[in-house]
Amino acid sequence: MTTSFSGTVDTAGTQSSDGAVVGDNGVLVLDAAQRCLSADAVFAHVFDVDPASLKGRTLSETSLPAPLAAALATAADAALAGNGTRRAQVVVGEDDLRTFAVLALPGPQSVTLIVSPCASVGGDDEVAARIAHLRAEVALFMRDHVLSIVSHDLRGSLNAIHSWGYVLERKVDANDPAAQRALTGIRSGVEQQVKLIEQTVDTTRAETKAVALKLAPAAIRPLLEKSASLARAGVAHARGVTIAVDSPLAEEQVEGDAERLLQTLWLMQTFASEASPRDAQVHVSSNVEGSMWRTDVRFTASAQALKDAASPHVLEAFSRRQVLEPRETGRIAWGLALCKRVSEAHGGAFAHTDIADGAEVMLSVRVPVAGM
Numbered sequence: 001m002t003t004s005f006s007g008t009v010d011t012a013g014t015q016s017s018d019g020a021v022v023g024d025n026g027v028l029v030l031d032a033a034q035r036c037l038s039a040d041a042v043f044a045h046v047f048d049v050d051p052a053s054l055k056g057r058t059l060s061e062t063s064l065p066a067p068l069a070a071a072l073a074t075a076a077d078a079a080l081a082g083n084g085t086r087r088a089q090v091v092v093g094e095d096d097l098r099t100f101a102v103l104a105l106p107g108p109q110s111v112t113l114i115v116s117p118c119a120s121v122g123g124d125d126e127v128a129a130r131i132a133h134l135r136a137e138v139a140l141f142m143r144d145h146v147l148s149i150v151s152h153d154l155r156g157s158l159n160a161i162h163s164w165g166y167v168l169e170r171k172v173d174a175n176d177p178a179a180q181r182a183l184t185g186i187r188s189g190v191e192q193q194v195k196l197i198e199q200t201v202d203t204t205r206a207e208t209k210a211v212a213l214k215l216a217p218a219a220i221r222p223l224l225e226k227s228a229s230l231a232r233a234g235v236a237h238a239r240g241v242t243i244a245v246d247s248p249l250a251e252e253q254v255e256g257d258a259e260r261l262l263q264t265l266w267l268m269q270t271f272a273s274e275a276s277p278r279d280a281q282v283h284v285s286s287n288v289e290g291s292m293w294r295t296d297v298r299f300t301a302s303a304q305a306l307k308d309a310a311s312p313h314v315l316e317a318f319s320r321r322q323v324l325e326p327r328e329t330g331r332i333a334w335g336l337a338l339c340k341r342v343s344e345a346h347g348g349a350f351a352h353t354d355i356a357d358g359a360e361v362m363l364s365v366r367v368p369v370a371g372m
Contacts, residue, residue: 034077067092083106087103131234165186218258241276252288
């Protein structure tokens, strides 16, 4: 479902005329009856509502603009009915039009709505809508990646608790009622947590747990140029960052999902642009090496650039802060989850070097030239 699309809003991450900072995705969670379960701070700020005033109310009962409430309701219904992701766009306002992209993600008994401001870029509404869609895809993959980490790490801790419970069971007096109640409580708690992980965490990852690809021959050069153009329009130009593409590729093709590959290339360049200081240069190199197509994005990371809320941003503040935290071996920055999942779905791989203030960073994706 797509509502009318027109009008403009300020560039993501900048201040609008009323002083509100836009650029992050707002999140609203509804139950199956479309009653509001929760709204995050970004959603509440963008639409100037008190999160507490939304809780327990249907969309039509809230103070949200009628076009927005209608678009959210329709997208939520479609997502739940079809058990799959649904997207929409909606224009809000009269004199000061604001455009938002909506991504509806169904869960077992609820639906999560990600609402993204569509930043106007040079008056080109089509480009603005394209970037809003890309931002929503990045948020979706990051959410699923974080849920995957949570599921894995919680299971590890619960397995340890479960194992130590058996050790204690052999040591504790079987005739001690208090000790037996304690062991029963431990086992019951572990079982409840495992059930919660399976029903709440794992089942909400259906969209990107297995990435469906539409494989077809795709020309590599247009993918590079289009992704660079979108990255420049979305944030690089506004931050004074130059994206330089160096590739001898001309007519070469790859057997892959062109849309997913473009998303990957765009995210790598957008991330590099946001993580670079003003007036810096992002270097993109791409070539075919044997049976693999490899693209590297190099830049110098700046902690200040990532944390500066006053600068234009496309990626969420949460993901920008996380990239500077120490990471375990083999794990990637959460905001780059789309790159990892798409490359692996193609039979390739994605990796990046450590991201720290002043570090020379390389993001690298490798995809087989031929289909899997």
